[in-house]
Amino acid sequence: MNIDKIEFIAWMERVMQRFDILKEHLRDIQKQRNTIDGEELLDNQDLLLMLKISHRSLQRYRSSGKLPYYTISGKLYYKLSDVHQFVRESFNVPLQRTKDNK
Template sequence: MEIDKHEFLHYMRRIMERLDILSELISDKSKGANVFEGDELLDNQDLMIMLKISSRSLQRYRTSGKLRYYVISGKIYYKLSDVHEFIRDCLKNRDVSTGDK
């Protein structure tokens, strides 16, 4: 079986269009899966990378009540707004302890 260049390019364009559609669908699904009450959810790995901390530090923040978390199907998640609040509180406490404003 032999096809010419024009026909080959036509098929490749169709394949690429379908791959783009699938990519959009996957992207939309993954965005919707990590949202709770209109807020983005982060898991432990996301948060450790974002804050550049260890899993032990993250556990310490949870158990001390400094960082709110949610357990969904046995997995721990954090709302992005809660993480922002945690960071603000940490910065505020640091400024108070150092005397900075």
């Protein structure tokens, strides 16, 4: 089978357009899967990287009720707005002064 260069380039452009359509479709599916009520959900790995904390620290924040979480099919998720609220509250906590620092 012989095809000339122009036909080959046209064929490759069609293939690449199909890949672009598939890529957009996959992004839409991923966005739908990782949202609840239109809000982005983050998993443990997302939070560990975002907050630069250990697994144990994340578990402690969940256990203490400081960071709300949701379990979906056995996997833990966090609403992005809850994470933002957690960060704001963490920064607003005044440092305890000791008697020596007064």
